[in-house]
Amino acid sequence: MTEGSVEKGVERRACPHCGELKHTPRSPGLKASVARRINRAVGQLNGIRAMVEEDRYCGDVLTQLAAVESAVKAISREVMRDHLETCVVERIQAGDTEVTDEVMDLFKKFM
Template identity: 45%
Template sequence: MPRDPAEKQALIRRLHRIVGQLEGIERMIEEDRYCGDILNQTAAAQKALQSVGCLLLDSHMHSCVTTRIREGDDAVIDELSALMRKLK
């Protein structure tokens, strides 16, 4: 199911920002920066990636899940349950 272009770009911008955070963490490790500061940056990147997961899950539920349930395809519910247990 094609995603709304604006939503697509927003997700991709978020991913780019997280890549930037990871590159920043890499530099801090290279420079032997204080672990506590590196860990704070890591927590921030984890939170950003968690948000991407939430946005993707919301979008999935409002589109594929809703459509497949209406088509009588309840298997999507078990799939959703499995996804939720994996996602942070």
């Protein structure tokens, strides 16, 4: 697999230093929390699909869409916190201060 390749719809990025694919072990607690939140968001999206198919009031559909967007942002914040507390700290401790550029790019995506 090459840098920027896609596997099952998910982009996998190679490390700019060694060329190997990045891998991040995550705690069972984080995995469970993220999975639970994603499942809830998927359920909400399925409910919204049904609302649209049933011609429900636009305001109600938009309210539910806002709730899903908020839920996805909460997932992003949880993963970002874990990234900062693990990957970023480890890379800075190893002397790789270029990680700050990556963090700034990530922040730009969420602002």
